[in-house]
Amino acid sequence: MAVLATFYDHIKEIAKQENIPVVEAMKEAKALGIEKLEISGNNILGREDELGQELAYTELGISGIPAYFDFGRDLDVKKQSEPILEAARYLGADKLLVIPGFLQEQDSREVQEKQIQNMVDSVNALAELAAGYGVALVMEEYDSFDSPFSTIAGVRRFxxxxxxxxxxxxxxxxxxxAEDELEAYEGLRDRITHVHLKDRAYTQANGENGKTARDGVVIYPAPVGFGDLKIEELISRLKRDGYDGVYTIEHYDTNRMLDYLRQSAAWVKARI
Incomplete structure (x- = not known):
């Protein structure tokens, strides 16, 4: 059964913007139909007990853990990953969104290629290690020019x-x-087990900062379904292909986080 989720970072931002405790922001999300939270390793390590209590109190689950590594330069997979895998097992998370590292522009193409292969090899090693914790690995296309997995071809290589x-x-x-989201879906749909629902708008709203894409177009955060991307068609194709998992609503950088989450949740629930 399809499940709605959002990011714990968004919950913290709601708490800040609305001047309410984090637990109250979690309750607000729960009331909108959010059932799980995606919580980054940066928010978890050292706070496992506190987070566990927050989740239990609000009856929210954890849909996955995005975690950053430096596998291009550091091949000690076990040392880098064991703390977060232990936390995943403790909190009951069964997915780790692996972000294996970034490239540096000043490095030669030869050095970058070696680092990318190190990342691929390390992700393989991490997958084997994570399986022992009951944790599966997923990877998104990360929107950074320094990411070797920011394009269809980059993700496909991994x-x-x-x-x-x-x-x-x-x-x-x-x-x-500057790649088409429908083309990306068709190129990756055979391996999709997790979805982030993020829309983008070509016009600014609420004075929010934009992000300049590779083709020079500035893109802004938008509630899911209210931007300029083909989100409805993507959901239709996901359902056509039998996807029935987590849909994580995402809109970083908005200064109206609760309002965006309210609009997004209502729009998505009507379509999944």
Whole structure:
């Protein structure tokens, strides 16, 4: 059964913007139909007990853990990953969204290629280690020029090189690299097990900061379904292909987080 989720970072932003405690912001999200939270490793490590209590009190689950690594330069997979895997097991998270590292512009193409292969090899090693914790690995196309997995081809290289890795399809990140989201879906749909619902708008609202895409177009955050991307068609194709998992609503950088979440949740619930 399809499940609505959002990011714990969004919950914290709601608490800040609305001047309410984090637990109250979690309750607001729950009332809108959010059932799970995606909580980054940065928010978890050292706060496992506190987070566990927050989740239990608000009856929210955890849909996954985005975690940053530096596998391009540091091949000690076990040392980098064990703390977050232990936290995942403690909190009952069964997915780790792996962000294996970033490239540096000043490095030669040869050095960058070696680092990318190190990342692929390390993700393979991490997948084997994570399986022992009951945790599966997913990867999204990360919207950064320094990311070797920011394009269709970049994500596909990791998927093809890592049999246990699956795709966390982000509906909005391919636009950052000037790629079409429907084309991206068709190229990756055989490995999708997790979805981030992110819309983008070409016009500014509420004075929010935009992000300049590879083709020079400035893109702004938008409630899901209210921007300029083909979100409704993507959901239709996901349902056509039998996807029935987590849909994580995402709109970083908005200064109206609760309002955006309210609009997004209502729009998505009507379509899944």
């Amino acid at each position: 998927l093809d090189g890592c049999p246990r890795l699956s795709c966390a399809f982000d509906t909005g990140n391919f636009r950052f690299m």
